[in-house]
Amino acid sequence: xxxxxxxxxxxxxxxxxxxxxxxxxxxxxxxxxxxxxxxxxxxxxxxxxxxxxxxxxxxxxxxxxxxxxxxxxxxxxxxxxxxxxxxxxxxxxxxxxxxxxxxxxxxxxxxxxxxxxxxxxxxxxxxxxxxxxxxxxxxxxxxxxxxxxxxxxxxxxxxxxxxxxxxxxxxxxxxxxxxxxxxxxxxxxxxxxxxxxxxxxxxxxxxxxxxxxxxxxxxxxxxxxxxxxxxxxxxxxxxxxxxxxxxxxxxxxxxxxxxxxxxxxxxxxxxxxxxxxxxxxxxxxxxxxxxxxxxxxxxx
Amino acid sequence: xxxxxxxxxxxxxxxxxxxxxxxxxxxxxxxxxxxxxxxxxxxxxxxxxxxxxxxxxxxxxxxxxxxxxxxxxxxxxxxxxxxxxxxxxxxxxxxxxxxxxxxxxxxxxxxxxxxxxxxxxxxxxxxxxxxxxxxxxxxxxxxxxxxxxxxxxxxxxxxxxxxxxxxxxxxxxxxxxxxxxxxxxxxxxxxxxxxxxxxxxxxxxxxxxxxxxxxxxxxxxxxxxxxxxxxxxxxxxxxxxxxxxxxxxxxxxxxxxx
Numbered sequence: 001x002x003x004x005x006x007x008x009x010x011x012x013x014x015x016x017x018x019x020x021x022x023x024x025x026x027x028x029x030x031x032x033x034x035x036x037x038x039x040x041x042x043x044x045x046x047x048x049x050x051x052x053x054x055x056x057x058x059x060x061x062x063x064x065x066x067x068x069x070x071x072x073x074x075x076x077x078x079x080x081x082x083x084x085x086x087x088x089x090x091x092x093x094x095x096x097x098x099x100x101x102x103x104x105x106x107x108x109x110x111x112x113x114x115x116x117x118x119x120x121x122x123x124x125x126x127x128x129x130x131x132x133x134x135x136x137x138x139x140x141x142x143x144x145x146x147x148x149x150x151x152x153x154x155x156x157x158x159x160x161x162x163x164x165x166x167x168x169x170x171x172x173x174x175x176x177x178x179x180x181x182x183x184x185x186x187x188x189x190x191x192x193x194x195x196x197x198x199x200x201x202x203x204x205x206x207x208x209x210x211x212x213x214x215x216x217x218x219x220x221x222x223x224x225x226x227x228x229x230x231x232x233x234x235x236x237x238x239x240x241x242x243x244x245x246x247x248x249x250x251x252x253x254x255x256x257x258x259x260x261x262x263x264x265x266x267x268x269x270x271x272x273x274x275x276x277x278x279x280x281x282x283x284x285x286x287x288x289x290x291x292x293x294x295x296x297x298x299x300x
Numbered sequence: 301x302x303x304x305x306x307x308x309x310x311x312x313x314x315x316x317x318x319x320x321x322x323x324x325x326x327x328x329x330x331x332x333x334x335x336x337x338x339x340x341x342x343x344x345x346x347x348x349x350x351x352x353x354x355x356x357x358x359x360x361x362x363x364x365x366x367x368x369x370x371x372x373x374x375x376x377x378x379x380x381x382x383x384x385x386x387x388x389x390x391x392x393x394x395x396x397x398x399x400x401x402x403x404x405x406x407x408x409x410x411x412x413x414x415x416x417x418x419x420x421x422x423x424x425x426x427x428x429x430x431x432x433x434x435x436x437x438x439x440x441x442x443x444x445x446x447x448x449x450x451x452x453x454x455x456x457x458x459x460x461x462x463x464x465x466x467x468x469x470x471x472x473x474x475x476x477x478x479x480x481x482x483x484x485x486x487x488x489x490x491x492x493x494x495x496x497x498x499x500x501x502x503x504x505x506x507x508x509x510x511x512x513x514x515x516x517x518x519x520x521x522x523x524x525x526x527x528x529x530x531x532x533x534x535x536x537x538x539x540x541x542x543x544x545x546x547x548x549x550x551x552x553x554x555x556x557x558x
Contacts, residue, residue: 021524028522028546032308044525053541057516059526064352068518070525073541215354267519268347268354269309270397 001284002291005039005258007236008159008184010120012039012094012259015292016249016277019240019263020044020098020123020163021070025084026091032270037277040094042187042261043084045125047100048109050076055207060196065217065242066264067194069208072100072128077113085117094120096161100128104138104151111155122158124149124183127165127190129212139165139190142177149181159184161238164229166218167193171225172232179233187238187261188229189222215264216242223251230256230297244272246279256297307333309347309397315370317388321446324419325386326362327394328372334398335364335371340427341403341489341512341550344373345520347395348381357381358520358545360489360512361399362422362447363429371396374422374447400521401549404487404510406430411483413438413507414455415472415498417490421447423512427487428454436481440472440494473497483507492558499553509553515544522546530557 003014017040018026025043026035035041053073060067074080080097088095097119101107111122126139126148138148149162162178164171166189175186191212196205204210222241230237239257242264243249249260265272280292289295312329320326334344338361345356363372377383388394404427411434416424421439428435428451435455439445443463451457459467460475468475472494486502486509488495495511502509518526528541529548532555539557542548 024523024525028519031306052537053525053528056528056541058528059355059516059518059524061353061355064354066354066518068524068526073525073528216351264354267524268356270519270521270523271308 001281002293003280005292005296007238007259008121008161010094010159014039014277014280015253015259016273016280017042017096017238017259017261018266018273019261020125022263022266025080026088029266029270033274035091035093038093038273039259040096040120041088042096042098042123043080043088045072045074045098045100045128046077046080046110047072047074048077048106048113050074050079051100057205057207060205060211062194062196062213063217065213065215066267067196067206067211067213068191069206069211071208074100077110081113081117085119089118096121096123098123098125098163099152100125104148107148107152108155111152115155115157119158121161122156123161123163123187124152125163125190127163129165129167129191129193129210136165136167139174140168142173145174146177146181149178149183153182161185161187163190164188165190166221166225166241172228175229175233179235183235185236185238186229186233187240189218189225189241192218192221214242216244218242219248223255226252226257227255227299243276246276246283249276249280250283250295253292253296254299256299258296305333306337306398309345309395311393312396314388314390314392314394316390317386319386320374321444323377324374324446325377326372326374327385327388328370329394329396330369331371331396332369334361334396335369336366338364338371338399338426339403340406340430341423342399342401343423343520343549344371344396344398345400346385347397348384349395350384353381353384355518356397356520357385358517360423361426363426374419376419397521401545402547404512404550407485408432409484410434411436412485412487413476413481413483415476415486415488415490415494416440417472417494418442420488420490420494420512423489424487425450436483438472438476438481440490441466471497473501476501486510486553488512496558499556499558502553510550511553511556512549513544513551513556514549517545520545531555532557
């Protein structure tokens with residue numbers, strides 16, 4: 001049985017990765033799972049310098065989902081390079097660095113700093129709804145998305161994935177723009193912008209007021225968007241959004257994703273990725289699928 | 301039989317689950333790993349069996365028995381998730397992950413002061429068992445009390461209630477002042493106003509205090525960075541955000557910025 005897939009020239013042993021911001025750099029998961037089994041680890045967003053993130057509360061549960069407004073808290077690229085890359089290199093898995101910034105030059109600085117570091121792919125995060133500047137501002141206009149992709153490509157040595165925001169009228173248009181800007185792959189979707197009010201206290205539950213919705217509640221939206229983007233571009237797609245089971249992952253593959261990322265599910269069960277991998281293998285065995293690539297994009 | 305590894309999310313058999321006060325329940329379940337690993341002040345994640353309720357409910361560990369391999373928690377019904385737990389009975393199972401978090405650093409001294417407020421009192425029970433020396437135990441409640449008899453086995457217990465229905469009418473802090481409470485170490489868990497007052501109380505007397513904080517959590521094991529608190533730092537802001545679930549929930553009072 002062959003589970004390997006290829007993203008922009010990088011061979012993953014299987015299509016299962018971890019979504020940025022739900023797995024840290026894997027340290028919290030080492031005691032629960034075999035990180036070697038993962039196709040890749042997409043690490044938590046890395047900025048050029050330390051970001052403090054948003055005030056508390058940052059988290060709320062919603063029906064079948066969760067809201068978060070963490071605000072990309074991270075210790076900055078130097079700490080990441082010193083501590084997290086050596087940690088992840090102990091394992092036989094691919095390292096994908098999610099790059100965040102407030103300005104185009106912030107993003108370029110991180111890409112440049114990582115040029116000679118041992119990482120496999122970069123993921124440009126232009127879709128985080130929880131930061132005021134940068135982030136999503138680049139992800140909702142096709143012109144801006146193309147421009148930032150083009151600029152970061154000048155500094156990036158590793159292949160560049162661009163992570164797309166679902167908070168747009170036509171996601172296929174943004175996907176085409178980043179493809180034109182030189183992206184080597186896209187990942188989608190980031191969280192949907194949401195809000196929750198505590199009616200007893202008459203105030204928003206989250207300190208940042210608005211937040212990103214993730215979890216199984218958003219999966220149908222994500223599947224639809226991957227389907228539409230797959231029809232619009234030729235570069236590979238990493239699909240994510242509410243994947244809880246192996247069959248959820250297969251849905252994304254069938255509509256055109258070459259790989260998938262598990263996000264919120266990691267938070268409810270640190271072993272989620274392992275269970276999903278087992279379930280994909282069982283599905284393939286049961287359906288006599290010898291190569292995972294047979295089912296990628298089979299939905300017309 | 302000793303399991304010395306956190307086994308991740310797993311199903312545990314309930315030995316009993318009883319109401320001990322209005323809206324407050326005591327649940328005891330079997331777990332070889334949690335009962336042998338748990339340190340006072342640590343907590344576990346309890347999971348709903350209903351798919352739409354994704355996030356764990358973090359509940360502090362009240363008591364463990366390594367030999368008999370059980371874990372006791374005391375929790376308040378505050379929403380649909382904890383309401384669901386309250387309906388579970390003997391022989392049923394519940395999904396648990398733990399122990400998680402950094403608990404209290406147990407230090408030997410002549411007199412320790414333990415201060416609990418409401419559902420912040422349970423984690424002090426396992427702590428009281430493990431601290432040597434004299435223990436002054438101050439427990440505050442809104443109305444009525446629970447676990448007082450258990451605490452009496454380990455130290456001198458004083459109760460305060462907001463409505464005066466039991467013990468001292470007022471807060472634990474006023475009761476401590478009234479009694480001229482004195483000791484070398486303070487361990488506390490309870491609502492933010494109580495912890496803030498204790499931080500000042502301990503600071504004025506130069507007594508080391510360890511406070512267990514609470515925050516809304518996503519994962520409860522350090523991955524999501526959702527449950528942060530402000531910890532003093534030497535930067536331009538004067539603070540940084542630390543994870544309550546992993547760096548805490550117990551912090552030194554001197555570090556915390558309320």
